[in-house]
Amino acid sequence: MSNEDLDGIVERMLDGSEHSRRQFIRHLAAAGLLVGPGSAFLAACGGVKGESSGKKASAVSNHPKVPIGTWTFSNWPLYIDKSVLKSFDKKYGGHVKYVEDINDNFEFFGKIRQQLQAHQPIGRDMIVVTDYLAGRLVRDGFVEAIDKANVPNSKNLVSNLQSINYDPHRNFSLPWQSGAIGLGYDRRKTGRKLTSIKDLFDPKFKGRVTFLSEPYDAAGMVMLMNGIDSTHATIDQITNAIDQIEKAQKAGQIRRFTGNDYSTDLTKGNTWVAMAYSGDLVQLHADNPHLEFAYPEEGSMLFTDNMMLPQKSQHPYAAETMMNYVYDPQVAAKIAAYVNYISPVQGVKEILAAKSPKLASNPLIFPPADVVKRLHPYPSLSPADERTMEERMAQVTGA
Amino acid sequence: MLRLSLRRRRKLLPYLFLGPGLVWLVVFFLVPLLNQSYVSLESGNADTGYAFAWNWSTYSDAVSSYHTQFTRSLLYAGAATVIDLIIAFPLAYFIAFKAGRFRNFMLLLIVLPFFTSYLVRTVSWQLILADNGWVVNRLRDVGLVSSNGRLLATSTAVIAGIAYNFLPFMALPLYVSLEKVDRRLIEAATDLYASRATAFRKVTLPLALPGVFAGSLLTFIPAVGDFINALLLGTPNQYMIGNVIQSKFLNILDYPSAAALSFMLMGVILIGIAIYARLLGTRSLTEAAAA
Numbered sequence: 001m002s003n004e005d006l007d008g009i010v011e012r013m014l015d016g017s018e019h020s021r022r023q024f025i026r027h028l029a030a031a032g033l034l035v036g037p038g039s040a041f042l043a044a045c046g047g048v049k050g051e052s053s054g055k056k057a058s059a060v061s062n063h064p065k066v067p068i069g070t071w072t073f074s075n076w077p078l079y080i081d082k083s084v085l086k087s088f089d090k091k092y093g094g095h096v097k098y099v100e101d102i103n104d105n106f107e108f109f110g111k112i113r114q115q116l117q118a119h120q121p122i123g124r125d126m127i128v129v130t131d132y133l134a135g136r137l138v139r140d141g142f143v144e145a146i147d148k149a150n151v152p153n154s155k156n157l158v159s160n161l162q163s164i165n166y167d168p169h170r171n172f173s174l175p176w177q178s179g180a181i182g183l184g185y186d187r188r189k190t191g192r193k194l195t196s197i198k199d200l201f202d203p204k205f206k207g208r209v210t211f212l213s214e215p216y217d218a219a220g221m222v223m224l225m226n227g228i229d230s231t232h233a234t235i236d237q238i239t240n241a242i243d244q245i246e247k248a249q250k251a252g253q254i255r256r257f258t259g260n261d262y263s264t265d266l267t268k269g270n271t272w273v274a275m276a277y278s279g280d281l282v283q284l285h286a287d288n289p290h291l292e293f294a295y296p297e298e299g300s301m302l303f304t305d306n307m308m309l310p311q312k313s314q315h316p317y318a319a320e321t322m323m324n325y326v327y328d329p330q331v332a333a334k335i336a337a338y339v340n341y342i343s344p345v346q347g348v349k350e351i352l353a354a355k356s357p358k359l360a361s362n363p364l365i366f367p368p369a370d371v372v373k374r375l376h377p378y379p380s381l382s383p384a385d386e387r388t389m390e391e392r393m394a395q396v397t398g399a
Numbered sequence: 400m401l402r403l404s405l406r407r408r409r410k411l412l413p414y415l416f417l418g419p420g421l422v423w424l425v426v427f428f429l430v431p432l433l434n435q436s437y438v439s440l441e442s443g444n445a446d447t448g449y450a451f452a453w454n455w456s457t458y459s460d461a462v463s464s465y466h467t468q469f470t471r472s473l474l475y476a477g478a479a480t481v482i483d484l485i486i487a488f489p490l491a492y493f494i495a496f497k498a499g500r501f502r503n504f505m506l507l508l509i510v511l512p513f514f515t516s517y518l519v520r521t522v523s524w525q526l527i528l529a530d531n532g533w534v535v536n537r538l539r540d541v542g543l544v545s546s547n548g549r550l551l552a553t554s555t556a557v558i559a560g561i562a563y564n565f566l567p568f569m570a571l572p573l574y575v576s577l578e579k580v581d582r583r584l585i586e587a588a589t590d591l592y593a594s595r596a597t598a599f600r601k602v603t604l605p606l607a608l609p610g611v612f613a614g615s616l617l618t619f620i621p622a623v624g625d626f627i628n629a630l631l632l633g634t635p636n637q638y639m640i641g642n643v644i645q646s647k648f649l650n651i652l653d654y655p656s657a658a659a660l661s662f663m664l665m666g667v668i669l670i671g672i673a674i675y676a677r678l679l680g681t682r683s684l685t686e687a688a689a690a
Contacts, residue, residue: 110649207549255552255634269531270551383446390651395464397635398646 059171061145063316068094071315073322074124076102076305077260078283079177081338088325094318099124104213104259105133106390112310116142121312126319128176132216132378132386134306135166139383143172144309150320153327156346161304165380173306174323177279177341180300180367180375181217184266184276188290197225197296200273206253208272210265211245213257215393216378218245220301221275224376230301231376235385239392246396257397266291277303278364279340293364295371302375304344340364439658449655457659465643465660469667472639475554475629476622479561483569483618484611486562491573491610492603495580506574509567517564521631524560525551528632557637560628565621569614576610577603612679620668640664 073085077100085098102108108129112122116137129137137143148154154174167173183194190205200209200221211218219241223230226244228237248254255271256262262274267287278300281293307323309316325331332345333352337359353360363371381389439457443449462469494505512520527534528551535551538544550556580603588598626641640660647657 106650110652113652207552249635252636257635264525268526268529270525270529270549387444387446387651391653394646394651398638398642398650 059145059169061147061316063147063150063320065150066317068092068318068321069315070095070097071125071318072097072099072123073319074099074101074127075176076100076128078263078280079128079305079339079341081335084326084331084335087331088322091325092318092321096318096322102128103261105130106214107259109133109136116140116311119312121314122310124310125313125315126307126322127310128305128307130214130216130303130305131164131166132381134173134308135380136383136386137308137310138166138172142311144311144313144316145171146174146309146323147316147320150317151324151327153324156327156329156332158344158346161344164304173308174327175344176305176307176326177335177339178302178304178344179278179341179364180295180302180371181212181221181275182278182300183294183296184262184274184281185292185294186266186269186272186288186290187292189269189272193292194273194294195297197221197298199296200275201248201253202273203253205273206251207255208270209254210256210258210262210271210274211249211254212262212275213259213393213397215242215389217301217303218242218257218275218393219389220376220378221296224296224299224301227298229376231379233379235381235388238379238385238389242389242392242396249396277341282340282364283338295363295367295374297374299374299376300371302377336365342367435658435661438654439662441655443655445652454655457655458663461656461659461663465640468638468640468643469663471637472623472641472664473667475558475561475637475639476619476625478558479565479622480569480615480619482558482562483566484615487566487570487573487614488607488611491570491577494574495577506571509570513567517627518631520564521560521627524556524563524632528556528559551632552634552637554633554637556632557629557639560632561622561625564625564628565618568617568621572613572617573607573610576607576613580606608679612675616672616675619671623668624664 071094073096075098079100080098082098085096089095108127112124115122146154151174154170157170157175161175161178162170164170164173183197183199185194185199187193189208190199199205200211215238219238220230220233222241222244223233223237226241228241233241245254249257256265258265258274260277260280262271262276263280263284265271266274266276267284269288276293278293278295281291284291307319307326309319313319326335327345329345329347329351332343333348333355336343336345336348337352337355340362342365349360349366352365360366367375437451438449440451440454441449442452442454442457490509494502498505526532529535530549530551535544535549538550539546539548544550584602584606585598588602589595593601623639624641624644626639626645629637629639629642630645644657644660644664647653647660
C-alpha cells in the first residue's frame with residue numbers, strides 16, 4: 001500500500017462522510033457487545049473466596065539446609081538492634097533484607113491477604129505478627145510449620161510462652177518479643193506524671209491524644225479503665241468500649257488513630273499523650289528526651305509478637321536460621337537491651353545483669369512483680385466476634 | 400498473510416489504529432469495572448467468602464452510613480479547586496504573557512514537585528504545619544491561630560494539602576489556553592477603545608475558558624477520591640470517601656461495600672460532569688479536553 005493510499009484512508013476516517021463514521025461506530029458497538037459478556041464471565045471467575053476455605057497447613061515440615069542467599073524479613077519499626085542483622089549476614093552468609101513495613105496487624109494482613117489466598121508467595125520469608133493475627137493465620141492455613149530441627153535454640157523459650165491457644169505446640173510460631181500497651185507521653189507538655197488510662201481522656205489534652213487503631217489494644221485498654229477484665233470480655237463489653245472511644249473521637253479529644261506511627265507525632269510535639277508500646281519510647285529519646293512511658297495503674301494489655309513463616313516462604317531455611325540465631329541468649333540479650341521489650345528467651349536476665357545492673361532492673365525489659373500482675377493477655381474471640389469488633393472499630397477510625 | 404481487497408483493508412484500518420487504545424481500555428478499565436460491579440452486588444463476609452446475590456442493599460447502606468464523607472469529599476475538593484483557580488490563573492497569565500524568556504523555566508518550576516513522590520510531598524506538609532513549627536508560631540504571633548490552636552489535623556490542612564498537590568493540574572491547562580490567545584485580538588479590543596480590564600473580560604477570559612474547564616475537571620475529579628491528604632493531614636473527622644474505600648478494601652476486607660462506594664463516587668462525579676457540561680455546553684468541554 002502506497003503512502004498516498006494510507007494518507008487518504010486516514011483522512012477519510014478522520015473527517016469522512018457522516019455515513020461511514022456512523023457505520024464505524026456501529027461496528028464498534030457490536031464489538032463491545034461481544035466483549036461485554038466475555039468480561040462478565042471473567043468477572044464471575046474473579047469472585048472473592050473466603051478465608052476459611054484455606055486448608056490447614058501441615059504441622060511438620062522439613063526444610064533442607066541450603067545456602068542462605070538473599071531473603072526478606074518483615075518486622076515492625078524500632079524492633080531490632082540492626083547490628084544483629086549485620087552479624088547474622090557475616091556469620092551465615094547471604095543477605096537479609098530487613099523491612100520495617102508492619103505498622104498495624106490488620107493493615108498488614110490487608111496487604112498480604114490476596115496473595116495468601118491465591119497461594120502465592122508474599123515476597124517475605126519471615127514476618128512478625130501479634131498473637132491475634134498469628135492465630136488467624138494459623139486458623140486459615142496461611143503459614144508454614146517451622147522445621148524445629150533447624151531451630152535447636154527454641155528450647156530457650158520461656159516456659160509461660162511454650163504453649164498458646166492457637167498454636168499449642170508452637171509448630172507455626174516462635175515469640176519475637178512481648179510488651180505492654182501503656183501511656184507514652186511528653187513530660188514537658190503534660191506538666192505532670194501520667195499514671196492512669198483516664199489521662200487519655202483528660203480534657204486538658206484535647207486534640208493531643210492518639211489511640212492505637214487496633215481494637216484489641218484500644219478497646220482492651222478502655223475496658224481495663226472501666227474495671228472490666230479485658231482478657232475475658234464479651235463482644236458487647238468490647239463494642240461498648242468502642243462506643244466510648246467514638247465519643248471521645250467525635251468530641252475532638254483523640255487526634256488520630258495510629259499503628260506504630262504514633263511515634264512520629266509524639267516526637268515532633270504534635271501530640272502529648274499516646275497509647276504506646278512499652279519499648280519504643282526509650283529508642284525515641286534520641287529525638288525527644290522528654291518522652292516517658294507509664295504502665296497505667298488499671299493495668300495494661302500484654303502482647304506477644306511472633307515470628308512466622310508465611311505460606312510459600314521462598315527461604316524457610318534462612319528464616320529458621322535467623323530464628324535460631326535470635327534465640328541464642330547472647331543475641332537475645334543484645335536485642336532486648338536495644339529494643340527494651342520483654343524477651344521470650346531464657347538466660348537474658350543473667351547476661352544483662354552481668355553486663356549492667358541498670359539494664360537488669362529496667363522495668364520495660366523485666367517488669368516488676370506488681371506490674372506483671374496487671375498485664376492482661378488478649379481475649380480469644382470467635383471469628384464472627386472478631387469481625388464485629390473490627391468493623392465497629394473501623395467505623396470509628398477509618399471513617 | 401491474508402490477501403484482502405483494498406476496500407476491505409480501508410475498512411479495517413481504523414480499527415487497527417484504534418486497537419491498542421481499545422485493548423487498553425478493555426483490559427484496564429472495562430474488565431475491572433465489570434468485575435467490581437459484580438463484586439459490589441455480592442454478599443457475605445471475609446471469613447466465609449463472598450457470593451453473588453444481587454445484593455443492592457449494599458448501595459443504600461453505603462449512602463446512609465457514609466453520606467457525611469461523601470459531602471465532605473465534594474466540599475473539600477470543591478474548595479481546593481476554587482483555591483487552585485484563584486492561585487493558578489494569575490500565575491498562568493503571568494507565565495503566558497509576561498514571563499518572556501523565563502517562561503520555560505517557570506513551567507519547569509510548576510512541574511518540579513512531581514519529581515518527588517506524592518506521599519513525600521504530603522508528609523513534608525506535616526512538617527510545615529507542625530504544631531510547634533515556624534508557620535503555626537508566626538500565625539499565633541499575629542493572632543490568626545489561638546495560642547492552643549493548630550493547623551495540622553484540621554480541615555484547613557487537608558484542603559491546603561489537596562490544593563497544593565493538584566495545583567499543576569490547574570495551572571498547566573490554564574497556561575495552554577492562555578498561551579493560545581491571539582494577542583492581536585486584545586490589541587484590536589484596545590484599538591476599539593476597550594479599557595485593559597474590559598479587553599481582559601471580553602477577550603482573554605472567554606478564550607481562556609476551555610482551560611478553566613479542563614483545569615477544574617483535572618483538579619476536582621482526582622481530588623474527590625483522594626485519601627492521602629485526609630489521612631496524613633487530618634483526623635477521622637476530616638476523612639473523605641477515599642479513606643472509607645481504602646479502609647474497606649484493605650483493612651476490613653469488606654469488598655462489596657468498597658466496590659459499591661467506588662461506583663457511587665463514580666456516579667456522583669459523572670452526574671456532576673454532566674451538569675457542568677449542560678451548563679457550559681458540551682462543545683467547550685470537548686475543547687477543554689483537547690486543550
